[in-house]
């Protein structure tokens with residue numbers, strides 16, 4: 001991570017900043033609340049605090065302000081929230097595909113490079129969340145920084 005060439009915009013900037021990230025997260029959880037496989041994780045709906053915290057996580061991952069680390073407990077807090085959820089492969093896949101749909105709902109950039117980078121993180125993050133959510137999981141990374149995701153192999157096309 002942090003592999004991008006100096007001078008490239010962050011994914012956060014390319015997305016449209018914090019307001020765009022929050023639109024994406026709201027669109028995602030609006031779908032989750034209606035989803036037969038996922039709604040059960042959030043009894044009573046997905047509340048404002050959860051939406052705000054997850055948006056802060058995503059902003060930090062995409063290269064924006066490090067608010068989740070500073071104010072919400074960082075990686076360790078995120079990990080604790082997934083322990084023992086027992087996420088199934090079907091639920092993980094639904095979560096990931098719903099994130100892809102939410103990017104469209106929220107009108108985030110749809111260029112191939114941006115979407116490939118974001119969906120790469122979604123695949124990585126959801127597979128880790130599923131792994132770490134197994135009841136009694138022992139082989140869990142207990143401490144880490146909040147990841148900083150980059151463009152990877154396909155930097156933005158700027159003509």
Ligand code: HEM
Pocket residue numbers: 038041042049050053054057072077078081082085087091092095121122124125126129130
């Ligand atoms: C890219 C993948 C993921 C990211 C970035 C992510 C991010 C987060 C973060 C940051 C929190 C903590 C919010 C807070 O501090 O209040 C959280 C909580 C939670 N996540 Fe995830 N998550 C991911 C995958 C998943 C998956 C695959 C599921 C289930 C299918 C899931 C279900 C939950 C639930 C139920 C909570 C709340 C738990 C509680 O309040 O005790 N997450 N997630």
